[in-house]
Amino acid sequence: MAFPEELLQRLKQSRVVAGFSVENAEHAVPLTRALLAGGIDAIELTLRTPAAMDALKAVCADVPEMFVGVGTILSPETAEEVKAVGADFGVAPGMNPRVVRAAQQAGLPFAPGIATPSELEAAIELGCRFVKFFPAEASGGIPYLRSMAAPYKHLGIQYFPLGGLDAENMSAYLCEPNVPAIGGSWIVKKEWVDNENWAGITARAAEVIKRLTKDNQ
Numbered sequence: 001m002a003f004p005e006e007l008l009q010r011l012k013q014s015r016v017v018a019g020f021s022v023e024n025a026e027h028a029v030p031l032t033r034a035l036l037a038g039g040i041d042a043i044e045l046t047l048r049t050p051a052a053m054d055a056l057k058a059v060c061a062d063v064p065e066m067f068v069g070v071g072t073i074l075s076p077e078t079a080e081e082v083k084a085v086g087a088d089f090g091v092a093p094g095m096n097p098r099v100v101r102a103a104q105q106a107g108l109p110f111a112p113g114i115a116t117p118s119e120l121e122a123a124i125e126l127g128c129r130f131v132k133f134f135p136a137e138a139s140g141g142i143p144y145l146r147s148m149a150a151p152y153k154h155l156g157i158q159y160f161p162l163g164g165l166d167a168e169n170m171s172a173y174l175c176e177p178n179v180p181a182i183g184g185s186w187i188v189k190k191e192w193v194d195n196e197n198w199a200g201i202t203a204r205a206a207e208v209i210k211r212l213t214k215d216n217q
């Protein structure tokens, strides 16, 4: 499946997606609720720890208000499992055609990671119109994105930048007409999760939303 328009619109409303990993699956629900309490209603839970799949199951079951994205989907089997668990969408750091096809067959809205025109063309050939731009800042940031995206503008490609984003540069990315949402790991500090500092995470999420609102005034 390509990335359905209604999900793109949902991401566009959220604007900011909080990326994180958890070492302890029991942290996922309170962490997700802490983000929601601060005004962030979209996540990218990365599959980089043994606890990740249980964490995903818990969030999908217990926090239906959250828009649940899953990151670091590196195999076709994982794409199928993520869909079966009930995630809203998936992403990956790279453009693996086997993973894109598996996501399409499973019905998981999926944005592969791209950082070059060749990777972008491979994604386009597979029917993708929404891609993750990763690693955004290290690749050259907004000037690079503009330059890379120019030849494909008529195809209506939309980009989801992650990698080196933070409160200082998020709004500049969101001003780009082909960027419905951005994300990053800077919002959820690992030590806050490890120390179960949910109030700290709510406060950080609220700061990010406040800054976004101020930047848009």
Ligand SMILES: O=C[C@H](O)COP(=O)(O)O
Residues within 6 Å of the ligand: 019, 044, 046, 071, 162, 163, 164, 165, 183, 184, 185, 186
């Ligand atoms: O997809 C998740 C990436 O790790 C985000 O990059 P970041 O850690 O630089 O925000």
Ligand SMILES: CC(=O)C(=O)O
Residues within 6 Å of the ligand: 046, 070, 071, 072, 073, 091, 092, 093, 094, 113, 132, 134, 162
């Ligand atoms: C980095 C990234 O894009 C991911 O883990 O999905």
